[in-house]
Structure formats: C-alpha cells, structure tokens
Amino acid sequence: MAKKKKVSTKNLERLAECYRQINDYANAAEWYGKLVAMPDADPVDELYYGDMLKSLGKYDAAKTAFQQYARKNNQARLVENKIAGCDAAVQWMGQPTRDDVRNVARLNTAKSDWGATWYPNGIVFMSDSLFRDQLAPGSKVNKNNYGRTNDPYYKLYLADSSKYGNVYLSDLSSMFNQYRYHVGPVAFDNGYQTAWFTVTEPDRRIATVKERIEKVTISGNRRLELYVSKKDSNGKWAQPTAFAYNKPEEYSVGHAALSKDGNILYFTSDMPGGLGATDIWYSERQADGSWGTPRNCGPTINTADEEEFPTIGADGDLYYSSKGLVGMGGFDIFKSNGSKAQWTTPENMRYPVNTSGDDFYLVSREDGSGYLSSNRVGGKGDDDIYSWYTPQKMDVIPLPRPVLEIPFEATVCPQYYDACIYLYNRQRNIGWCFIATPGRTITIMLEKETDYVIRITPAGNQPKDSIEFTTRGLKGTDVLKKEICPENKIMKEPVNQRLPIHEKIK
Template structure:
C-alpha cells in the first residue's frame, strides 16, 4: 500500500511538473495577446531562463522586442527564430529589418534576398530593401550633413520626441509621466509599460541651458495619448494629435500612436488618431476643436504640419486608397476658414511603406520621414521641394541627421540664419527603444576638401611632398565646441560638408608628426562649392632640420618683411599646436660675400625671426637661434663655383630644429 501510494504520488508530481513546464509561458502569452509587450518581455525572459523556447515563444518574444523598438534584442531573437525549420518566412523580413536598424547592412541584404526567394509576391519590395542596404553604405561615405547634439538636459529615460518651437522654448511629446494629473489616474500604456503620451513645455535660457520641463496647458492634455503638435507661423493656432479609443469595427486597425503598427489594442477597443486645433488665448489655449476630416470609425489622421503661409494643412493617414501603410495628405483652407477635402500628396513622396512626421522650414521645403525611400534603416528624414502633390525627388539628409534607427520629427527655429538650425528626434542612442530630442545645425552643400601631405627633405634640392594617410582631422566651427572628426584616406584626402559663410578651425594630427592647424573661411561669394586646403606635416624628430619656405630678406638687411611675417605666422601656429616642443631657429646664407659678413648677417636674421615669434606670444624659453652663415650649404655652390640664382637661393634659407 505504501509502495502504491509513493508510485501514485510520484506520478502525480511528474505530471504536475510536466504541466507546469508547458504552462511556464501562459502569463507571458496572455500579456502578449493583450499587447502588453513590456510586461510580456519580462515574463518570457523569466520563462526562457528555465527552459529553451519553442517556436511560438521565441517568435513572440522577438516580435515584442521589435514592436517596442529594442532592435538589438529583436535581432538576437529573430536569429533564433529563423534558425528553426518551421519558422514562417516573414521572420526573415523582420530579421533583416532588425539587422539594418543595427547598421549591419551586409547581413541585412542577405536576409532580404532570402525573404525574396521564399516569398515571390514580396520579391520586389524585399529586393528594393536589399538595394537600400547598398545605398546606405554609399551614404556613409558622404560628408556629414549637420552637427547634431543630444539635448540631454531635457531628455529622460522615457520617450521624448517631436518638439515644436513654442515661445522661448519647445513644446514636445513625452511619456515620462509628468504631464497632466490625469496620467496618475489612468496608469500606464501596456504596449510600452510607460505612461501615456503628454505634451510638455521646456524653456531654453539665453545661455542655451534648459529649465525643467513642465506640463503644457490642461486644454492640450487629456487622460490618454496627446501629441505631437505643431504651431503655425503666426503663433496663434496649435495643431496636435490626440489618440481616441474606439470600439473595434474592422480587422487590422492601427494601434500605437507613434509607430502606427496594425494591431488591435484589445478584443473590444482600438486606438485611432485624430487631429485637433487650439487657439491661443493669452497665456493659455482654448477653442479646442476636432479636424473636420477626423474619422476614427474607419482610419487615423495625425502628425499635422502647416505650410508657412498657413493655407495648407499636411498630415499622415492610413485612410483607404493610399499608396502604402501610411501616406502624407493635405487639405487646403477654404475662403470660409474650413478645410477642404483631403488629397494624397502623391507617389513622389508616398511609397508602399510609411511616410510620417511632415514639417516645413521657413522657405517651404518639406521634411518628412520614411521607412521605404532609400536610407540607413528605420525611419530616415528626407526633404523635397514643391507643394500639394507636385514634389521634387526626395533627398536623404544623410548622417548624422539620419542613422540606422528611427529619425523623425524635424522642426526649424524661427528667425535662424538660413533656416538651418532646429531640433529632431531619434532613438539612435537608446538601449530600450525610447526617443530623445536632438538639436541640429545643417551644413550647406559646400565641401571642404582637405589634403594631408608629408614634407620629405631631398639633399641638394627643395623638399618634396607626398600623401600622408590616416591623419586625424578635427573640424570645429569658430566659437563653438561642435567638432567633426575624420581621418584622411590613403591618398591623404577627406571631404567635409561645411556651411558657406562659416569659419572653421581645422586641426590635423598623427603620431610621429608635428600637429598642424589652420583657420578656414568658407567663401560665400565664389560660385564654386568646394574649398581646397592643404596641411603639410613634418616628422617630430629631434635635430632634423625643417626648412621654412619663402622667408626672404632685403639685401644686406635682417628686418622681417611682411611676406616673411606671413610665413613665420605659420610657425607661430605650429608652435601653439605643439606646446611641448622647443626649437632652434637657424638662418643660412649663400657663399657670395665674405665668411665673416655672412656669419654676422645670418645671426642677425635668425635673431630677428626669434624676436618676431616672441612678439606673437611664443615663450622665449622655447626658442634659441643660431646663424650658420655659409657653413652648411645644401649643394655644391661654394666659393668660386659657378651656380644659377635658383641654386644659390636654396642655400639662402631659414630652418628650425626640434631640440
């Protein structure tokens, strides 16, 4: 009896353990099916720490990471999924997207091609994405398009994005939970595990620091998602996105107000986006009204943008009849102040993918984000000129405006020079998929072409130069700390994207060579878009003579002429760039005239050069001088030897040695 009891008990325990093992993902599956992805990820992680995942579990965890913007983890888990024989081909596509978002273009191209072979109906789209990987590699070779800085003072660990210029600061969208008091009552958004989106205001001080963000007007924030927004050029009307939860009336509706993923929120309700406007009333906002063409029963409209003249409202929608997942539409203001029927902005702008976050600069150029036009991956920012449904071919804004991750929400400062300064949003630096706000300064299409050369002495002749590769080049606009760093290629060349009318400080350094620098002013008058400069490098070896070019003196004189001063100024800059070195400045003559005369003349010339360097701020204890007269000739032009004037000139030189 005792033995039978034990057998039954052991069988029961074994069955319970097996059942428990089968049910370890039950809670995670329930959360996943209810689109509480942030919580589902935690449960799947805990379950898979105890047992190997099956196909469904691995695929769901990969999808949860993808839909919450965690591309690194999505890549890892899709790699596991596609390795399983029963995995559906769509996982190859999602794997490729994750690889591309992580900057792994070669691997992504392979997976897009694999998907094209598995799903012929999608081959055109997949092959276009594969070609986009090649385009991204070419874009990476282009000069930087802007200076981009993370505004860490206003960013939080949560999502902060899509600012619009507002008063002396910005109005932006965030899920940090510091919006209206209603957030505390409604809890968090299950999709992200963070509070609902609300609009905040951050004031920027005159010294460019930020004050603590505060909630926007209560009229702009509801109990659910609010934002992003755009202010018209007059500063009187604000257009903004608001999410509404409605009863489900169709399959595959939009859900997430930021990613437009086609998923139901629950069995009964879905999210749809609407546009609202508000009129300024002193320091507050009033007259909050819905956009005439909101239609939450059937589709979403959101991400409003207003043309500079205020006559055309552009927005994003997934309404039927578009070219892709989401398209950009426009509506024109009628004489009675109402908005006309929405019109698609056309297939020059819109693609089979997602076009989102339209915006305008002061000149009326359209900026928008797309995941289908050729770019780095995720959403890239593009620009196009035109209006309504007639546009030029969209142009990718290149790096660092764009990255392999999502880049969007571009807005320009009012009154800024050439409309080149503003803000954008990106999740490029986020380990958990959240967005940050960045400031940018666009660089115009001018190019600074830098050549780096090494000076090589040749006995008895003038020195020659040859390309010097791998020189570290640091380019900094004057009066800023926003530097761009690059390295010259094997030909000793590099092209920087620069802004016309700006002066830059260019510094080049390489181990074993003296650092060189120069100020470069990018001309605004010349029609040429390329400015060429050359940095010539000397090895930093002690006691090696380095000739200074074009240091001339009048006959029998030792005062510093203006043309010699310009050459000595280069030596001043080199000494300031290399503050640890000390030099001996030596002056040489040719063999004509007597030895004694030449010796005295060379000493006076060397001393006068040193005095000039001291007058320009070089410490005297770093300098010594010596006159060599005609004792160190570089060729055979000694007394009595017939030589040309050019040969004699080689001996009349000023040199320095590192001591």
C-alpha cells in the same frame, strides 16, 4: 534529467513581434533569428529579421536576410530599396555631411522625449517620463501608464529656452493635456495663434453578441486623431475642436504640419485610398474656413511602406520620414520641394542626420538650425531630442538633374539568379541593386559620359564578380544591352534598327 521544452513557432513569433513593436531591435533580431530557422515560420518573418538587423547597423547580415526573403518568396522588387539602403548606409557613414547633430541632454530623460518645436521663449516637446519635481508648480504628470511599454502616456511640455542649466518645465496647456492617452506632437501657425495636435484614443467599439459568443477579440488599437485649438482674446488656448475628417473607428489621422501661409494642412493617415501602410495626405482651407476633402500627396512622396512625421521647413520644403525609400535604418528623414501632390524627388538627409535607427520629426529655421528626434545608438533614452545645425542654409544640396539619355537593358544568366546586381555610377557615387530573377529584364536610364561598374553579389556571399563599362562616346540613339554572365559582353545598337554591335567590356 528533465527534457528541455521546445518553444513553438507561434510563441517565438509572438515574442519576436513584441520586441519589434517596442523597437527593441537587439532582442527582436535574436528571436527572429531563431524563428526563421523554423520550417513552419511565416515568410514575412525573414523580412522582419532583415529590418531588425538593418536597424542595428548590421548591414551585411541584413542584406543576406533580404536576399533570402526575395529568393524564397519571389519578392525581389519589394526588398530592392532595403538592400540598396544597406549599401548606401556604409557609403554615407564614410562620407558624412557637414551637419552638426547633438543630443539635447537637458531635455532628454531615460525614457522617450521627442517632437520638439519652437514656441515663444521656449521649446515644446513630448515626454512620457517627466517627474513632478522637474515641473513648475501646478504642472501635472499623468499617472496612467501605456500598456504596451508600461510607461506614462505622452504629454506636451514647455521648456524655458533661456535656461541652460536646470531646465524649467511646465505643462503647455491643460487644453492640450486634458486627454487621457497620448498627446502630441503639435504644430503651430506662424503667429502661434493656432495649434494642431495629435491625440491618441482607444478603439471604443464594443463586441457584438456574435463576437462575444465566438470569443472574438476586439483589437484595442489606439488610433490617432487631430485637434485644433486657437487662442482667445485673452491669449489663452481655447477648447480644441476635432478635425472634420477624424474617423478613429476606421483609421488614424495625425502628425499635422501647416504650409507657410496656413492654407494647406499636411498629415499622416492610413485612411482608404492610400499607397502604403501610412501615407502623407493634405487638405486645403476653403473660402468659408472649413477644410476640404483629404487628398493623397502622391507616389513621389508615398511608398508601399510607411511615411509619417511631416513638417514644413522655413524654406517651405517638406521634411518627413519614410521606411519605403532607400534609407539607412527604419525611418529615415527626407526632404522634398513642392506642394499638394506635386513634389521633387525626395532627398535623403544622409548621415549624421540619419542613422541605422529611427530618425524623424525634423523642424528647421532659416538660419539652418533645428531639432530632430531619434532612437539612435548613444542616446540618453528610448527616443531623444537632438539639435541640428548645418553651416549653410541647407547642407544637402540637390545635384543638378542629370541628362539621362542612354537606355540600359540587361538580362541575367541562371548562374547569377537571386544575386544582387549592383549598378554603380562612379562619378556620382550612387548605385542601385537589382535582384536577379528568371525572366526579368533590368532596365534603367544611364547618364552620358559616365563610368559604371556592375558588382554581382550572390545571396549570402561577398561580391563575386565585377564588370566595368562606360557610356562615354555613346549617342542618345544607342541602347546598351547586356547579358550578365561569366563571359561578359556589352551590346550597343541604334534605337530605330535594334541591330546589335558587339563590344568587349573593358
């Protein structure tokens, strides 16, 4: 009998990475699961394994993977939000918001359709799989396929919004769809006289003589660029011009969004000076009509991970997707109020707007209706367009900013190292997960007159111990100090004297 050939770690890594890149979570999780069992696997593979499990909604297994990654690589802080997102997802699915989210089946295909936004008498969206017999006479379908998925490139299409049976589709304009590679999404000004859209172009760099001799492979990355088109005197879209800060040989610039007055342009980029993999940036219109030097929207919006797909809602709020904040899956949709680099704390739109999959590109109207895009379970294709409606102007109502006046400090005994120390606010139904590591002090500000519980969940296990305590009756001059050990005590001391007063936790 022939011996079964052993698969190398490198080949497992390549296979898992391919599935991850095309968002095939199930196959990616299967192969990452095999990969992390290899003794020479890259530490980051454990992190990717957790991400794939989380995107499948396997939150307990994902938490275990994240905890193992933190323990092996001393990266507890890196995965805190990921673990907290697993806990939040279970809670939010059990307490869904009043938002009504439905698949717009008449626009979706078996492949990928997303980026829907309004246009006079219609809806503009992106698709990679429209067939010629679905389109109006004269419309085109790009025959060149995208190598990564073997699907056609995205183009922009206009759907007649008055048709609720067989949808009538046409190319938005040859001025947009003239480009060979991906085109979209597009953002319009309030009067639909200006359109900013994203174009994907290949890395045009040619290998140097030295690189050819050394057989260095040019990446072939396709980076994003922004273009703008304006309507001419005949109401036709004019030849687009490139955004002044495009630099595809070095970085991407895409996913435009305009402020309500049209004077601030928000976009996604991985240009130098950012805080993470991709950030939300902005540029201001100058007195002469040009656009100013891009500036980062700052750490309230951006994280060390990915932030993309900004849009400006009818209320002027920023909607965008993040992988770095506490969320249910891959990309979650968040909302923040402000402008430029001054923003309120982003609010997760929760379930059913967000799911374990990627949820992104939410657009809204004043009546509380809108569209979003998602690859959630139950869709018609890879990415689908969903309608979104909230009975009130905004269903996700920001809670009043709490009065945070009680400092809390905790150290963890060695018996609980690598465990998730989950601090839960009973009144607000929110919590935080801290990974216990040697020498770390957990610090956080607690609300007055509030009941809390600490749950200790060792890596890979179910919750083991819980500790109840309260801030009721405490003053702003008190500091709660805690050693989280099998024998639980809590200390309260004045800030100015730091003298411990012992009190049993009840």
